[in-house]
Amino acid sequence: MxxxxxxxxxxxxxxxxxxxxxxxxxxxPVVSRLLAGRxxxxxxxxxxxxxxxxxxPSLLRDGTGIVVSPLIALMxxxxxxxxxxxxxxxxxxxxxxxxxxxxxxxALLSGALxxxxxxxxxxxxxxTLELILGRAVEGVGQGAGRGQLREQRLRAIGIxxxxxxxxx
Numbered sequence: 001m002x003x004x005x006x007x008x009x010x011x012x013x014x015x016x017x018x019x020x021x022x023x024x025x026x027x028x029p030v031v032s033r034l035l036a037g038r039x040x041x042x043x044x045x046x047x048x049x050x051x052x053x054x055x056x057p058s059l060l061r062d063g064t065g066i067v068v069s070p071l072i073a074l075m076x077x078x079x080x081x082x083x084x085x086x087x088x089x090x091x092x093x094x095x096x097x098x099x100x101x102x103x104x105x106x107a108l109l110s111g112a113l114x115x116x117x118x119x120x121x122x123x124x125x126x127x128t129l130e131l132i133l134g135r136a137v138e139g140v141g142q143g144a145g146r147g148q149l150r151e152q153r154l155r156a157i158g159i160x161x162x163x164x165x166x167x168x
Contacts, residue, residue: 010035010056017059017085024049031056051078058115059087064108066132067117075117088112092128093119105131 010031014020023031027049030042034057044050058065069075075091082089090104090113107113108131122128 008060010060013056013059014052017087018052018055019085020052023052027053035060055082055087055115064111064113065115067115068120068123069117070120072119075119079115079117082115087114089115089117091117091119092122093117094122108132 008016010028011022014023025048026042026044030040030053033040034054042050042053044053054065054067058067072091072093072095075093076095079089079091088107090107092101092104096104104113104116105127108116116132118128118132123132
C-alpha cells in the first residue's frame with residue numbers, strides 16, 4: 001500500500017478502480033466511518049452499493065480485507081469483477097477443490113491478496129482462523145504475549161473463545 005501522503009482518497013479509488021464518478025446516497029458516510037475504524041451497521045436495499053462500502057475501505061487500508069458472506073455465487077461474481085478491475089481478490093468456500101484452497105491460503109499468507117471472501121462455515125474452521133490471524137502453526141516457546149495478541153484479534157473480528165474453542 002502507498003504511504004499515507006500518497007494514498008488515494010476514497011473518491012479517487014472509487015473512480016480509478018470501480019469507474020464511478022462519486023458515491024451514491026449513504027455510501028460515503030459508511031466508508032468514512034469504516035476508514036476511521038468505527039463499527040458500522042449499514043442497511044441498503046438490493047443494488048444500492050453495499051459492497052463498495054466495505055471494498056473501498058479494505059483497499060485503502062494495509063493488509064487483506066476479510067469479507068464474510070454466505071452467498072457463494074455472489075462471492076464468485078464479486079471476486080471476478082474485482083479481479084477484472086486489477087484487485088487481488090479470492091474466496092474460500094465449499095466450491096473450491098483442495099488444491100484451489102491451498103492456492104488461496106498461500107496467497108493470503110504471502111500478502112498477495114487485497115480482499116478475501118470467506119463463507120461463514122469456512123471462517124470458523126481452526127485452520128482458516130489461524131490463517132486470518134496471521135499464523136498457521138503455533139510454535140513451541142513463543143512468548144506469553146502471543147496468546148494475548150491472538151485474543152485481541154479474535155475479539156476484533158467478533159469471535160469469542162466461548163463461541164469457538166480456541167487452543168492456547
